[in-house]
Amino acid sequence: MKNIKLLAIAPYNGLKDLILEEAKARNNLDVEVHVADMLEGVELVKTLQNKDFDCIISRAGTAELIREVTDIPVIDIKISIIDMISAIKLAENYSGSYAVVGFRSITEKAEIVRELNDYSIDIQTINSLLEIEGYLTDLKMKGVSLIVGDVITSSKARELGLNTILVTSGKESVKNAFDEVVNLLKLLVIFDQKNILIKKIMDYSDMEYIAFNKERKVVLTNIKTKRQYFTDFAKEIVDQLFKEKECEIIKEMDNSLTLIRGKLFESNEEVYACFYFRAIKPSTKLADPAITFLNVFDESKTNLETIPTNNKQLLKVIKDVKSYSNATNPLLLIGEIGTGKDFLAHAIYKNGPYQKSPLIVIDAKYMDEKKWLNLINKDNSFLTESNITIYMKNLQMLNEACQQLLESYFINTYIHKRNRFIFSFVNGYSDVFDKGPFLQFIRNELGAFPLVMPTLNDRKEDISSLTSLFMSELILKYGKQVIGLEPKALQLLQEFKWTNHIDQLKRIIEECIILTDTYFISEESVQSVLANERFPTANTTTYLDLQKPLDEINKDIINLVLSEEGFNQSKAAERLGISRSTLWRKLK
DSSP: OOOEEEEEEEEEEEHHHHHHHHHHSSSSEEEEEOOOTHHHHHHHHHHHHGOSEEEEEOOHHHHHHHHHHHHSEEOOOOOOOOHHHHHHHHHHOOOEEEEEEEEEEHHHHHHHHHHTTTTEEEEEOOOSGGGGGHHHHHHHHHHHHHHHEOOOHHHHHHHHTEEEEEEOOOOOHHHHHHHHHHHHHHHHHHHHHHHHHHHHHHHHHOEEEEEEEOOEEEEEEOOOOGHHHHHHHHHHHHHHHHHHHHEEEEETTEEEEEEEEEEEEETTTEEEEEEEEEOOOOOOOOTOOEEEEEESSSSOOOOGGGGOOHHHHHHHHHHHHHTTTTTTEEHHHHHOTTSSSSHHHHHHTTSTTTSSSOEEEEEGGGGHHHHHHHHHHHOOOOOGGSSEEEEOGGGGGOOOOHHHHHHHHHHOOOOOSSSEEEEEEESSSSSSHHHHHHHIIIIIIOOOOOEOOGGGGGGGGGGGHHHHHHHHHHHHHHTOOOOEEHHHHHHHHHOOOOOOHHHHHHHHHHHHHOOOOOOOHHHHHHHHHHTTOOOHHHHHHHHTTSOOOOHHHHHHHHHHHHHHHTOHHHHHHHHHHHHHHHHHHOOO
């Protein structure tokens, strides 16, 4: 251990001599001693701080004041009981009245001596230099003529014409202070070595980190200059982390995916916000809609309380979602295209137990077997994480091979035990899924709670409220002054047979607003827009290429009917007079 550089501020020359004497007896100290008291000592420390002292020793009130102006450890040469007894014994031989006056480090020892010896001593504790003269003046007026105290008190007492006895520190007190310095510095060296080791270990890992204090200043980081965007992003969300206390985010940064964990730590009653950054290898191209992410700090308009509905079925769904909020059981959302399954999934996430971690959305519509294999086989895939919400949607698009692959993955990894899963599919769209193994596995093995979304055709009573909400959003987008629908226009919407439901209604309202230059959307406008929603059936040959082989023409006819029926296979099969399995086979 290298020599300790020690600065000693002695309030009087006698203490300076004791400090120098003790320093000579030790070979691991470089001591610089100055004689100064109270404010003089404080100013001296300010001028000497650039000399890189390891520690400072002083006494009583001077030590207390020095602590307020420096981060260097300050050790107090404590007044011992022996020191105080010596001073009071001298005062007891004085024929007049005396009092002990000083900072707490002086008076607490005097109180012990008074109690042990049953002395009648007037003891006055001061908390500020400004209080000294007032206390001394009051004592003088009461007939006290001798003051026992430290250097500054004794000096002020003499100015007021009072006799004084200085409480001095003995050799033992100085020796104890030196021992305390050595022991403290040993502990600090061990602490620094541990900190250096921890930093080296963290720097060697694949994670980069940054820590902020409560003033939002960076106090520790290993982020490299070339990744300044990590620091910039952390600064953007540090206020939110102090509010939320923890978070987990997946974000595209510099053309790659990054997992960001945020957490608050406490140290010495100070709170620090720390972010950790780790690269994740994406299983699909970043622009691929197959996998998307929603993070805790992303804006979201999903609020169960604001869903406009008087529909009993939907009200029951909302009630059930609230009941399931704090559970981690899988949920199975069932409903036709455009009935609000995605909205509901986001609301479940926002109200769920893992809302401070990302929502990962996997759209089976854009996935194939290769993408599924790539996702589940990567070592640093997000599927290896815990306590996140994963939303698998459009499961009706899964073929049999992908269903078997996913079932096997769930069985072998217990991923559903570590995370919360939300599944959704369109019932009646695909026999392969409806009668396949994975749906039965979700229901029976995973124990998913089903939530059935009503169609817009079942929610005719909500159409008025939904159109009002859509219009309030769209008039801002297009700068229109539309304030409502004509009664007959609303009636047309309520009587219409919806195939894509809420999504379709919003698109219809948007088109009507674009076409409207008056305050109210007219019956004619709605009629015109709705007419375009009904695919022509009388002259279907305009949509068919009759030069193709018969099998391909049949396939085109099936796709046309599917389109007209909102891609509902059951309805399309019924209209074509064939079974759903035959329809599915002809589409292959």
